[in-house]
Amino acid sequence: MPQSKQDKNIERSWPKEGVIRVPAWIYSDPDIYARELETFHYGDTWNYVGLDCEIEPGGYKRSWVGERPVLVTRTEDGEIHVMENRCAHRGAMLCWKNSGKAKDITCPYHHWAYNLGGDLMGLPFLRGAGGKGGMPRDFDKSKHGLTKLRVARRGGSIWATYSDDVPPLDDYLGPEILERLDRLVSRRPLRLVGYSRQIVDSNxxxxxxxxxxxxxxxLMHPFLSTFGILRTDGDYDSVPLQEGRHEYTFSRYNPELRNSTSEASRQIKSIRSDLEMRDKEVVNSVVDEFQDGMMGAxxxxxxxxxxQYFNCLVIRHIILKGPGKHELTWTYFGYADDDEQVRELRLKQSNLVGPAGFVSLEDSEMLALMQPVVESRPDAEQVIEMGGHGTEAQSTMMTENLIRAFYDFYRREMGL
Amino acid sequence: MISTAARWGFNVPPMGSAEMNEWVRVASVDEVVEGEAFASERKGEAIALYREGDDIYAIGDVCPHETVRLSEGWLENGLIECPLHQSCFEIRTGKVIEGGAAYEDVACYEVKVEGGSVYVGEGRRP
Known part of the structure; x- marks a missing residue:
């Protein structure tokens, strides 16, 4: 893709101040974007592709790794496979439905047929028709299966990688993520609650x-402070992990906060006493199902x-669609043994998040408007100094340590 | 779900039915030669006839995987191979060879030769 004249003149080197500055060209440069895909998504990482409760034996779901469409399948014996949703013949997209059951996968273009393990079972007119045409005698079907990815599972979560060198999934995640992932997906069999999908027009x-x-x-999500879900004066951990690769944030849910207005909260304009929620069940009827009073991400x-927002459990899956666009798939889940009350609560609380969620509606709107502005000044720099210059864990919301930690990691991996 | 054979416009033979066996003329003996499938029809059911020496066999001719006539495929070592996805069926029994795209057998028909004609009875799955 040709760059504008202005783009060409920008020096592609990181600002000398280090991770407290982020150069704006990394949000639109097509070469950077292509390198990110190769280095990260198609490189030494584990990519989340789905939950086991989404696929029955003899079934499939579509997912994506980077920009590439993949199929997650489950054979009748329960084994999970991940393969490219791309015919080995001419590259057609094999499967156009998001999920379903199938005995085999047949390409709509020339009807090449694969089993749920991704092996080529047959192709029309291998031996020609009426003694004419057909594949050469030495054509070996076993060498023309779908491109298969390595698969790992943890609890009900499914992961895939193109890499032979990436560490085993458990090591890749690390003990802190494992503890938090297991808390949500490994203790009880999962149940799919539903999906939301949205396109976000930003890098x-x-x-x-x-x-x-x-x-x-x-500040940007008035719902949080107005209804006392999250206050600036509450305990809040912002912890970078695996040299900045992953992170977690955690807050202790305090029902008392809803009734008190502290000095710090008073300073936030968005707390309005004239607003009231007609149906308070979204935040009031909470079942402390993990017995730890924690909320976190x-x-x-x-x-x-x-x-995890109260009893709403959700995975936001970021699917890349080019330098200036991505898709966000929200998978809401619960547990197979949820009773009727908890099933209702999970549905009700799912209103908190998603494309029109009470506490996430503003994000994609903000970023879609931000992208063209950022693109218009690729030579500009972002200022990331809240909470100091460091990348260590902090116990406050008033910090950008996690962003600095991410770019510390990003620069090392990208050689920037 | 409607079967592929029914969608194709052929009647589906009853499974193991105890109906009276009705013999239908489907070919003259000369038409069925070794090394080739002879495509025919019995009361709307697509069948194919095969010869091995003095014996003649008749099996269903629509692949249970994807609608196509098996007789247009490849005949080798007592097996007819589907032209679309290479599923193989025993010409003597209609039995599918496991591991291919098809996982159901095709029907097998009783055959008798009388006065230079080939007759087949009701189809049965092996």
Whole structure:
């Protein structure tokens, strides 16, 4: 893609101040974007592709790794496979439905047929028709299966990689993420609650930063502070992990906060006493199902943010669609043994998040408007100094340490 | 779900039915030669006839995987191979060879030769 004249003149080197500055060209440069895909999504990482409760035996779901469409399948014996949703013949997209059951996968273009393990079972007119045409005698079907990815599972979560060198999934995630992931997906069999999907017209990193940015949370999302879910004076941990690759944030849910207005909260304009919620069940009827009073989120690089808001459990999956666009798939889940009350609560509380969620509606709107502005000044720099210059863990919302930690990691991996 | 054979416009033979066996003329003996499938029809059911020496066999001719006539495929070592996805069926029994795209057998028909004609009875799955 040709660059504008202005673009060409920008020096592609990181600002001398280090991770307290982020150069704006990384949000639009097509070469940087292509390198990110190769280095991260198609490189030495584990990519989240789905939950086991989404696929029955003899079934499939579509997912994505980087920009590439993949199929997650489950054979009748329960084994999970991940393969490219791309015919080995001419590259047609094999499967156009998001999920379903199938005995085999047949390409709509020339009807090449694969089993759920991705092996080529047959292709029309291998031996020609009426003694004419057909494939050469030495054509070997066993060498023309779908491109298969390595698969790993943890609890009900499914992961895939193109890499032979990436560490085993457990090591890649690290003990802190494992503890938090297991808390949500490994203790009880999962149940799919539903999906939301949205296209966000921004570079994926703007979203990645957004969910590492507690500073904006009470300011841009008035719902949080207005209804006392999150207060600037509450306990809040912002912890970078695996050299900045992953992170978690954690807060202790305090029902008392809803009734008190402290000095710090008073300073935030968005707390309005004239607003009232007609149906308070969204935030009031909470079942403390983990028996730890915690709410939190964690990011697993490079694909997901996993979040627990009260009884709403949701995975935000970031799917890349070019330098200035990504898709966000929200997978809401619960547990197979949820009773009727908890099923209702999860549905009701799912209103908190998603494309029109009470506490996430503003993010994609903000970022879509931000992208063209950022693109218009690729020579500009972002200022990332809240909470100091360091990348260590902090116990406050008023910090950008997680963004600095991410770019510390990013620069090392990208050689920038 | 409607079967592929029914969608194709052929009647589906009853499974193991105990109906009276009705013999239908489907070919003259000369038409069925070794090394080739002879495509025919019995009361709307697509069938194919095969010869091995003095014996003649008749099996269903629509692949249970994707609608196509098996007789247009490849005949080798007592197996007919589907032209679309290479599923193989035993010409003597209609039995599918496991591991291919098809996982159901095709029907097998009783055959008798009388006065230079080939007759087949009701189809049965092996």
């Amino acid at each position: 994926w990193k703007l979203y990645w930063e957004n969910s590492r940015d507690p500073y904006h949370a009470t 964690f990011q697993v690089f490079p694909t997901i943010l996993v979040q």
